[in-house]
Amino acid sequence: MKSFNNRLASIRGAGTVKIVGVIAVAAILFAFPRFVESPYALHMMILFFLSTLMGSSWNIIGGYTGQYSVGHAAYFGTGAYTTMILLTFKDIPPWYGVWAGVAAAVVVALVIGTICFRLRGPYFVLASIAVAEIIRVTALNLTDLTKGAEGILLTDIPPFMIGDTILTDFSSKVPYYYISLVLALLMILVTWLVQNSKLGYYFQAIREDQDAAHSLGINLTIWKNAALVISAVFTSLAGSFYAIFVKFIDPTTVLPLDLSVQIVLISIIGGIGTIFGPVVGALVLVPLSEMLRSNIIAQGLINSGLVSAESATGIFLKEHLAHAHVLIYGILVVIVILFMPEGVLGFFRTIVARKRKGAA
C-alpha cells in the first residue's frame, strides 16, 4: 500500500514538474519575439508551431483512436480554401472566414467519416486517400470557385480590428507568430484534455481493440467520428492559417497526397498517442527540411571544403538539394519504423528508463 502511495506521489510530482515546465516554455515562447527580431527565426518558429498543430491534430484520430487517415489534406485544404474564397471574393475578413472553414471541415469530416469508418485497417487508409483525392481533383476543376490550378493569390489582408482599435495590420511576422503559437498551445491543451477524459479512454479502447470496445458498449461510429471532427477542426485551422500566412494557395500546395503523408509523418516520427510526440516530430522535421530547403547543408559542405563550389558536385548540390527536402521525411520514417517503433520521443524515454534502471 505504501509503495502504491509513493508511486502515486511520484506520478503527481512528475505531473507538477511537467506542468511547470510547459508553462515556463510557453512563457519563453511568448517573450521570444521581444528579443529576436530576425524574420527568418520567426518564420522558422511559425513553421514549427504550424507543424506541431498539424501533427497533433492528426494524433487525435491516428494516434489516440488508431484510425490512420492519410487524407488529412482534405481538411487542411477545406479550411484554406474556405477562408481564402470568402476573403478574396466576398471581402469577409479571415477571422470570420476561419470559422466558416472550420464548419466546412466538420461537414467534410462527417461525410468522410460516414463513408470510411465502415472500413478497417488498410481499407480505411485507402478510402481516406480516395476521398481526399476526389476533393483535390474537384478543387482543381471547379475553376469558377477556386480558380483551379492557377490558385488564389492574396494581395492584402484587412487589419484585425476590434471596434475601432486596430490590433494588428499583419505587416510583420509577429502577429503570425502569436496566432500560430496560441493555436499550437491550444491544440496541446486539447490533446491533454482528451487524454485525461472519458473521451480519451473511448478513443484508446477503440484503438486497442475495436471489437472489444464495441462489445463493452462504446458506439464506434459516434466516437470515431468525434475524434475525426476534433482532428478536422484543428487541421482546418492550420490550413486557414497557412493560407493567410503564405498568401497563396492552389490544389497542389494545400490538397495533395504528399501533404497528407507529411501530416501523418510528423506524428509518427515524434511518437503517436502521446501529447508531446508531434511536438518532438515537428522539432526534428522542421529544422531538417528547412536546412535542406534553404541550402544550408549544401553550403556547409562547400564551406567545409569537402566539396568545391565550382566542381560539378558542388553546383549539383546547390541546385538540387533544396528541391529534395521531402527526402528527409522518407529517410526518417523508414528509420523510425524499423528502429524506433515508439517514435523519437518513445525511443529517448526508453533510453532514459533503462539508464535509471541501471543506476538503481
Place this chain on the structure above:
Amino acid sequence: MTFSVLLQSLVSGVLVGGVYALIGIGLTIIFGVMRVINFGHGDIMMVGMYMTYFLFTLAGVDPFVSILATMPLMFLFGAILQKIFINRILGSLPQNQILLTIGLGLIMSNSAMLAFTSDYKILTTSYSSSSFNLAGISISQPLLISFLITCFITAALYWFLMMTDTGQAIRATAQDREAAQLMGINVKWMSILSFGIGAAMAGTAGALISPTYYIFPQVGSAFTLKAFVITVLGGMGSIVGATIGGVIIGVVESVAAVAISSDWKDVVVFTIFLLVLLIKPSGLMGKSHM
C-alpha cells in the same frame, strides 16, 4: 457521343488497361504473399521508367526491347528492398507496414528528383505517335505493342505460378504462410521472390508506358493510387482480378474522358473505388481479408 467514338474509347481503354493490369498484378502478388500493401509501388514503376529512358537516350535501346534488361534489374531491386526493409516488418501492425512503404516511396521519388531534377522527360521513338486504322478506329502503335507484351507477360506469369514448383510454393505461401512453412517451403525466400516479381511487373509497366507518358519523379503516386483501385476492384490478392480490374479501370477512364471530361475521369475512378470498398470490399474475384 456517337457509336464510333465510344468504340474508339473502348479500344484505347482496353489497350491502356493492359498496362494498368500489369501494375495491379505486381501489387496484388505482393499483397497476396505478404499481406503488405505496397504504397511505393508507383515509385518502383517510376524507377523502371527512368531506367528505360536512360537506356534509350544513352544506349539507344528501344523501350520495348529494354524490358529484357529492365525486368531482371527491377526484380533484383525489389528483392533487395524486400530483403533489407520489408522482411523486418512482416509481423508488425499494418499501419507500420504502410508507413514504411510510403517512406521508401518518398525516398525513391525524392532521390530521383535529386538526381534527375523534376523536369518532365519525354521519350520519343520513331513510332511514338504513329497509329493505324482498323475499320475506322485508330489504334496507337506503341499502345498496341505494349498491350501485346503485357498479354504475353501475364500469360507467362500464370504459367509460372500454376505450372512450376516455385509458383506453387508462392501460391501456397499466399494461402497460408504457416502451413506452407510446415510443409517445408522457405517462406522468406518466397517473400523475396514475390516482391521481386511485383517490382519487375511494376518496372515493366513503367517501361511499357514510357513511350506514351511523361517521365518525372512524382509520376509514381498517381499510379500507386491507380494500382490500389485496380487491386481492390479485382479483389486483393487475386491475379485474375487484377487483370480484369486493370482493363476495367482503363476502359472507365477512357470512356469517362470522352463522356464527361478528361478533367473529371479521376473522380469517376475514385468514386467507383469507394463504392466497391463499401458495397463489396472483397472485390470481384477475391476473398475478403478484412
